[in-house]
Amino acid sequence: MGSRVEEVPNKQVILKDYSSGFQKESDLLVKSGSIKLKVPEESSNAVVLVKNLYLSCDPAMGVLMRGVPVPGFIYPYKPGSPIYGYGVAKVIDSRHPNFKKGDLVWGMTAWEEYTLIPKPESLIKIEHTDIPLSYYTGLLGMAGLTAYAGYFEVSSPKKGERVFVSAASEAVGQLVGQFAKLLGCYVVGSAGSKEKVDLLKNRLGFDEAFDYKEEPDLEVRIDVYFDNVGGKMLDAVLLNMRIRGRITACGMISQYNLQQPEGVHNLMNIILRQIRMGGFTADNYLHLYPKFLEKLLPHIRKGEIIYIEDVARGLENGPRALMGLFSGRNFGKQLVEVACE
Amino acid sequence: MGSRVEEVPNKQVILKDYSSGFQKESDLLVKSGSIKLKVPEESSNAVVLVKNLYLSCDPAMGVLMRGVPVPGFIYPYKPGSPIYGYGVAKVIDSRHPNFKKGDLVWGMTAWEEYTLIPKPESLIKIEHTDIPLSYYTGLLGMAGLTAYAGYFEVSSPKKGERVFVSAASEAVGQLVGQFAKLLGCYVVGSAGSKEKVDLLKNRLGFDEAFDYKEEPDLEVRIDVYFDNVGGKMLDAVLLNMRIRGRITACGMISQYNLQQPEGVHNLMNIILRQIRMGGFTADNYLHLYPKFLEKLLPHIRKGEIIYIEDVARGLENGPRALMGLFSGRNFGKQLVEVACE
Structure with missing residues (x-):
């Protein structure tokens, strides 16, 4: 109580309003804010604060921008709030017994630099870090x-x-x-x-x-x-x-x-x-993830399965990267690098 | 050789020409002919002559009338020849070891009173005659x-x-x-x-x-x-x-x-x-027919499964009955009774 907590800038990608017709880059706004690097005292016990490293660009996100629900995503985007999707992140602070500072995870996170994850149970801990972390937005995600x-x-x-x-x-x-x-x-x-x-x-x-x-x-x-x-x-x-x-x-x-x-x-x-x-x-196949990893990892390590990524660097380039999916501008799996680590 | 063979009238339903656009009753012609009630000497050994009793009206037959092939039917109809389909028939004469005079069968036959079946192997012998024979055009066909x-x-x-x-x-x-x-x-x-x-x-x-x-x-x-x-x-x-x-x-x-x-x-x-x-x-499921019969017959005999038929009497009423399928004029399974026995 009363202990000093570091406050840092927190860039966010906000949905301005539901896209009328086809979603477009100008429906999204990159906004600067700030965040305290600690799970707030008043939050429930099971909250985790993460630093986002890599964000996945998925076609379904265009559908969510139009306010239409998509299976696998909890709710359509809310105008005025950051959009969300799959990503790779590092735990900065945690009140959840399963996660501790420094853990690497992948799962649903918001398009911003730091995110408070209200229900961290859905996050998957990354055990194999000899594989590029960005692969957990695609190949291993x-x-x-x-x-x-x-x-x-x-x-x-x-x-x-x-x-x-x-x-x-x-x-x-x-x-x-x-x-x-x-x-x-x-x-x-x-x-x-x-x-x-x-x-x-x-x-x-x-x-x-x-x-x-x-x-x-x-x-x-x-x-x-x-x-x-x-x-x-x-x-x-x-x-x-x-x-x-x-x-x-x-x-x-x-x-x-x-x-x-x-x-x-x-x-x-x-x-x-x-x-x-x-x-x-x-x-509906998340229960297969451990078996999937077990089967895929040897092939990946031997170079028998490769993965082509198209990486946009910096959250501010996220909106353009996401929209590029719909014109086929990307070359391989499109993702956004928010931070290296 | 030289023995006298009875010749009888043989009414036929002939396709005049491929239907242009939607098939219609006037594409079919009821024609009178005659046939000798014996498998001709010059035919191959495996030929059977049947008297057609009941003919099935199936939507696929409309497609065949337009010259378009349909799986399960050997070839599209030929202009100038009788149309064909599933039916129930009685063997009149046979050169095939599996069939003898008096046998009741169901399978592919032509729309006429008497038909020479060139490949009788595909005919199925009717064993259960306590069930109405017409049911073998539908319920048991x-x-x-x-x-x-x-x-x-x-x-x-x-x-x-x-x-x-x-x-x-x-x-x-x-x-x-x-x-x-x-x-x-x-x-x-x-x-x-x-x-x-x-x-x-x-x-x-x-x-x-x-x-x-x-x-x-x-x-x-x-x-x-x-x-x-x-x-x-x-x-x-x-x-x-x-x-x-x-x-x-x-x-x-x-x-x-x-x-x-x-x-x-x-x-x-x-x-x-x-x-x-x-x-x-x-x-593609004909191999299941014996199992199907075994399972269905008790239900039919107990009246637990019923079957609604719409019977057109006389081959000359066949074309109208067949066309009725496409306007929904039929009430239940549409078939044509060519002869009672």
Whole structure:
């Protein structure tokens, strides 16, 4: 009581108001504030103060900016408050028995330099620090678990199959492709530029890749379609599925910036080709995280799985980085580095 | 050789030409011909001559009339030849060791009074004749197997769930509803008239039923949607599915009379609600037919499963009966009685 507590600047990314129509950079405001580096006395016992290091940019965040709820996120953003999402952080002060000063964690945090986490039970402690910490926003975070659960738990994958991944150079897609290659599949990916196509073929080990903007007419036979984009691509794929193929519905980024989603016309093929289509969200597979880590870490350490990141440095560059997802400006997993440590 | 063979009249339903746009009654022609009641000497050994008794009217036949192939049917109809489909028939003459004169069979046959079946291996012998023979065009034929495989093999059904069936008074739908009731589910059905709704509620044991033309805005919580219609109904259901619900794609009759299928806009719900959507065609489940019979026959004999048929008498009334499927003129399973025995 009465002890002096250091007060430091705390930059924040605030949602000005719900985006009308498509979310845009000017809906967000970078604001300077300050914060005391101690969990306030009046807070409940179970509160943790963290310093944010890396913040994940996820397409779902654009949906939250429009006030629309998304599974896995507790509530849509509130105008006047900082936006939030997945991130990597370091514990500065803690009243929670599971966390102590210096712990590294990943989980839901706000877009600001320091955050009071009201329910720290959802934070996951980072045990393996020989891996770049930023990977816990993607490869070893929700994107990784999404790719793992979606491919191994939802897609019923088999060795030797033909797997097609859309948005294949993105946070989730690049991993699905590598998982399928490890299983011994023939993997085809689509992306939105020549550079991304080269990345898929030359660094990520895809057997084939194409620029969907240049080659809209798909002609591949597909056993498993891992769908990150929805819309017209899904419609085209339905005409190219093999009998008893599987479509794993992971995301529909082509639809997130539309007032009204596009119609998909070729669903009759689900009957004709005896397709199984399965949707999922990774927050329902959090119980698999330890198994996922155990399986992935050796591959990562041996360099058999790599991960391409696009890092925006400084919280003030966060809004632009986040919006870049919707025009495909990012090259690999987009994240924001708030601080190195 | 030289022995006298009886020649009898043989009425046929001929496809004049591929339907341009939506198939219509005038695309079909009832023609009088004649046939010798013996498998011709020059035919291969494995040929069977049958007298057709009952012919099944199936929505897929409208698609075949437009020259479009359909799984489970060997080829689209040929202009100038009789159309074909599932039916019940009696063997008149046989060169195949598995069949003898007097045998009752069901399977693919042509729309005529007498048919030479070139590959009789696909015919199934009717063993249980205490059940009305016409039921082998529906309840104990492909519609029954479709309902059985689609519900029990594809829908992952559980006791106590809420099941919604569209086109619920039709050949397949009326059975799915009764199967779900037997399992202890709460069953809701849609149909296209007040009389059909009454049938569902008062005779087929559905818990709720509604006329989709009067009540287009669906508001029910659904665990399993057994989809026989596709299009707008599927779009509406996607907004009403429970988390981890299943959609079984069996048919899309609302789309069969359109040049271009309607777009389905709400597929994002497959992700958000973690839905599994599965398509199937019953011809891939023929191996289950003996098990299906064993399971169904006791229920039918005890009157626990009933079946509503709409019987057109006389082959000459076949074209109108078949076309009635597409305007919903039929009341229950539509079939044509060619002869009683």
